[in-house]
Amino acid sequence: MKTSLEVEYWVVDDDGDLVPPETLLDVSDHVDPEFVEPMVEIKTTPCSSMAELREEFVDRISRVVDAARRQDKRLVPLATPLNASPAEIPYRETAGTDLQRRIVGRAFDDARVCAGTHVHFEQSSVVDQLNALTAIDPAFALVNSSSYYRGERLLACARPYLYRRCCYETCPEQGQLWPYVSSVAEWESRLETAYDGFRERALDRGVDGAAFDAEFDPYDAVWTPVRLRDAFPTVEWRSPDAALPNQILRLARDVRSIVADADDRGTVVAGADAAPTDDEMILPEFETVERITDTAIHDGVDDPDVRRYLETLGVTPSAFAPLADRTTDARLSKQEARRLRLAAAERLEADLERRLTYA
Numbered sequence: 001m002k003t004s005l006e007v008e009y010w011v012v013d014d015d016g017d018l019v020p021p022e023t024l025l026d027v028s029d030h031v032d033p034e035f036v037e038p039m040v041e042i043k044t045t046p047c048s049s050m051a052e053l054r055e056e057f058v059d060r061i062s063r064v065v066d067a068a069r070r071q072d073k074r075l076v077p078l079a080t081p082l083n084a085s086p087a088e089i090p091y092r093e094t095a096g097t098d099l100q101r102r103i104v105g106r107a108f109d110d111a112r113v114c115a116g117t118h119v120h121f122e123q124s125s126v127v128d129q130l131n132a133l134t135a136i137d138p139a140f141a142l143v144n145s146s147s148y149y150r151g152e153r154l155l156a157c158a159r160p161y162l163y164r165r166c167c168y169e170t171c172p173e174q175g176q177l178w179p180y181v182s183s184v185a186e187w188e189s190r191l192e193t194a195y196d197g198f199r200e201r202a203l204d205r206g207v208d209g210a211a212f213d214a215e216f217d218p219y220d221a222v223w224t225p226v227r228l229r230d231a232f233p234t235v236e237w238r239s240p241d242a243a244l245p246n247q248i249l250r251l252a253r254d255v256r257s258i259v260a261d262a263d264d265r266g267t268v269v270a271g272a273d274a275a276p277t278d279d280e281m282i283l284p285e286f287e288t289v290e291r292i293t294d295t296a297i298h299d300g301v302d303d304p305d306v307r308r309y310l311e312t313l314g315v316t317p318s319a320f321a322p323l324a325d326r327t328t329d330a331r332l333s334k335q336e337a338r339r340l341r342l343a344a345a346e347r348l349e350a351d352l353e354r355r356l357t358y359a
Helices: 022-026 050-070 095-104 106-114 128-133 137-143 160-169 184-204 209-217 245-265 286-302 304-313 336-352
Strands: 003-013 031-033 039-043 073-076 116-123 226-229 236-237 267-269 279-285
Touching: 003 050, 003 245, 003 336, 022 031, 022 050, 039 050, 050 073, 050 245, 050 336, 073 336, 095 106, 095 209, 106 160, 106 336, 116 245, 128 137, 128 184, 128 226, 128 236, 128 245, 128 267, 128 279, 128 286, 137 245, 137 286, 137 304, 160 286, 184 209, 184 226, 245 279, 245 336, 286 304
Parallel strands: 267 279
Antiparallel strands: 003 039, 003 073, 003 116, 031 039, 116 236, 226 236
């Protein structure tokens, strides 16, 4: 099953202040701007093995890190910038961003402090892949890299809370986890419904219909944790935070194994007491997924229910050491946030030097 990665990293100077990437975007065709200025997205191509993915991912990040150091800049693997004012995170003005701000409303500002990781899996048994990724959603807690928003300790996992519960609170079909599906047709029907609702909300807020249609189609008007993509085509898992490369690769490896197993065996949704079977992978009821996801957002992977849930699905929580666990202060000053960004950048650079031979 070919797999690819996209990861968003903050860009800072040697003082830890957020800065635009500028010529870092020219390092390769696989480095893209994001919708806020002080962020870059680094992408891989679809890779047939984890070894291939590891080599490509590490190489591409290393090239950007090296270019950044020559410009007195660093890449920061944190889900939020910890403590930053809106002025420090200006939008990269595009038609699509402008429309989202108008349609979603002021809550869209919460999205601009969020840096994440997207894992793409080659489509095969699409329904089983979608449902397996839905079930594994709380695994974002394994690579949780920030608990802070504007200097305040928010919850254990700040990014999924800000993105899902705040930014898209009034547009849940656009940004929150969807239930399991029984067919691709059912997923596409939900997609059309979500698109129609988003378009209607846009028109209600004075957006010109032609302008909306020029920027959005049904596949590109949802930013849910799990979604189908036309490109490649893939099933995309958007739940994890930006994190250290070895953490991302370990999580991608584990989740890829689960998705491949679901693809091979098929899936069935059953209660928690369902007996294991060699014929199909048993997934917990969606209500259980939602409950564990909320627990993971609030309490992180240290919660016993979250750990047991992930272990049941075949993930070993003890193999992960989330960056967010290193900082537990109730508040962070701007000076402390700058110091922690630089410390995270140093960990990323050390991580790359190890060349990630485990995968």
